[in-house]
Amino acid sequence: GYFIMRSIEGFLIHSRTLTEFLHSERRRATDVMASDYIVGWQKDAVTGSLIESLDATNKRVVHLSTYRLGTENDERDLKRWNSGVHALSVTWTRFIGGLNPERRKWFDVAQQKTPD
Secondary structure (H helix, E strand, O other): OHHHHHHHHHHHHHHHHHHHHHHOOOOOOOOOOHHHOOOOOOOOOOOHHHHHHHHHHHHHHHOOOHHHHOOOOHHHHHHHHHHHHHHHHHHHHHHHHHOOHHHHHHOHHHHOOOOO
């Protein structure tokens, strides 16, 4: 239980970070964005599923919220996260494909698949 929950929370936090990297505007001078790697990077429109996924992550993991107390939203949030991860993976694939070969090497570790 505990290890699984920590793994899920870690995955959701990293998904949120990646979503901001690919889709958001720079908020602070130190933020690193996809446009730092690809000149002319065009962000995809943030889809409803991605917004819902971020909302669920914010309420369940990032912010202290009474939303965490109940289980009535569990099934809905799982669907939100599934849809959001799919939308994120489409944009990530486009990002990787847009990198020049030298910069693509920088992201090789993120492209590695884990053994089943």
